[in-house]
Amino acid sequence: MDIDAEEEIRTRTKKIRDKHKTFSQWQGAISTIFVWSMLGYTYYTIVFILCYPLIQGVDITDNASANGGDINIKDNLNPHQMKLFGMIAIVIYHIFLVLSLICYLRTSFSDPGYVTAEHVQSLAMNVVNSTPRNMSTNTPASTRYCVYCDLDKPPRAHHCRGCNRCILRMDHHCVWVNNCIGFNNYKFFLLFVNYILLLCISVSVLIVLRWVLFGGFKSIPKGNVKHIQLFITFVLSFAFAGSTFMLAVYHWKLWLTNTTTIEDLEHKRSYDLGSALENASQVCGEDSHLLWLCPVRTNNRDGLTFPEVLIA
Ligand SMILES: [Zn+2]
Ligand SMILES: [Zn+2]
Numbered sequence: 001m002d003i004d005a006e007e008e009i010r011t012r013t014k015k016i017r018d019k020h021k022t023f024s025q026w027q028g029a030i031s032t033i034f035v036w037s038m039l040g041y042t043y044y045t046i047v048f049i050l051c052y053p054l055i056q057g058v059d060i061t062d063n064a065s066a067n068g069g070d071i072n073i074k075d076n077l078n079p080h081q082m083k084l085f086g087m088i089a090i091v092i093y094h095i096f097l098v099l100s101l102i103c104y105l106r107t108s109f110s111d112p113g114y115v116t117a118e119h120v121q122s123l124a125m126n127v128v129n130s131t132p133r134n135m136s137t138n139t140p141a142s143t144r145y146c147v148y149c150d151l152d153k154p155p156r157a158h159h160c161r162g163c164n165r166c167i168l169r170m171d172h173h174c175v176w177v178n179n180c181i182g183f184n185n186y187k188f189f190l191l192f193v194n195y196i197l198l199l200c201i202s203v204s205v206l207i208v209l210r211w212v213l214f215g216g217f218k219s220i221p222k223g224n225v226k227h228i229q230l231f232i233t234f235v236l237s238f239a240f241a242g243s244t245f246m247l248a249v250y251h252w253k254l255w256l257t258n259t260t261t262i263e264d265l266e267h268k269r270s271y272d273l274g275s276a277l278e279n280a281s282q283v284c285g286e287d288s289h290l291l292w293l294c295p296v297r298t299n300n301r302d303g304l305t306f307p308e309v310l311i312a
Contacts, residue, residue: 024162028178054086103192112182113168183303200241
């Protein structure tokens with residue numbers, strides 16, 4: 001092949017890669033706007049429509065009131081119960097919201113584990129020095145070459161077309177957090193999915209409890225704007241809880257079998273160590289299990305070598 005033809009192929013490949021990257025960036029930007037809009041709307045309804053009026057001792061059921069649509073609580077409602085419920089609701093909501101936001105930001109803005117030349121060098125050194133027993137670290141024969149990054153791919157690393165980089169222990173590229181999910185941020189992603197699930201469930205339950213405990217469904221006047229806003233928030237959070245639950249269950253399975261989404265799609269199970277606890281430790285580390293629930297890094301591994309079950 002002459003030099004011109006090679007150059008043309010290289011230019012064409014680069015254009016395709018740039019197109020993938022731009023498309024992925026647009027997808028990520030739209031998803032990010034959607035996520036923040038949803039969080040903003042839910043925050044407004046839960047804090048300013050559900051909790052704050054209860055804490056202040058006002059009811060939102062009468063639009064005719066001169067007080068911005070609110071009237072003082074009715075005789076049959078206990079003001080202390082309303083205040084207590086409002087305060088508990090606002091605390092529960094903020095706990096799950098803050099945890100979800102920290103996990104979201106850490107997943108979104110972490111280096112997921114971009115493969116560098118130093119990684120490849122370090123991997124070569126690891127393989128030379130390793131003395132496997134009943135398990136083995138991966139050998140050079142199992143490393144693959146990435147033509148786009150011009151680097152050897154460590155075991156479990158894959159090239160992401162969205163990021164245009166190779167990622168250590170790549171799981172998938174997530175448009176919702178606009179980042180790749182790899183070795184460095186998989187724990188944050190896992191926690192994000194679980195905390196956002198708890199946030200959606202808590203929002204749905206708090207809205208239903210608000211209706212049931214204070215007045216009942218029959219007391220809700222037709223066409224009341226604030227109750228309609230609460231209803232919209234309930235429907236959205238309930239729907240999100242359903243879809244997030246399915247995603248969470250899938251990732252619990254992957255976590256407890258030490259498998260990535262890519263490996264699962266390829267039906268590979270060579271890193272499943274047989275014990276759910278050992279598999280979970282591969283992601284969250286072997287130290288304090290309580291820290292597993294916190295959005296901090298607890299895994300001291302390098303993301304280059306992994307215990308692999310030997311197939312006899
Ligand atoms: Zn690559
Ligand atoms: Zn990516």
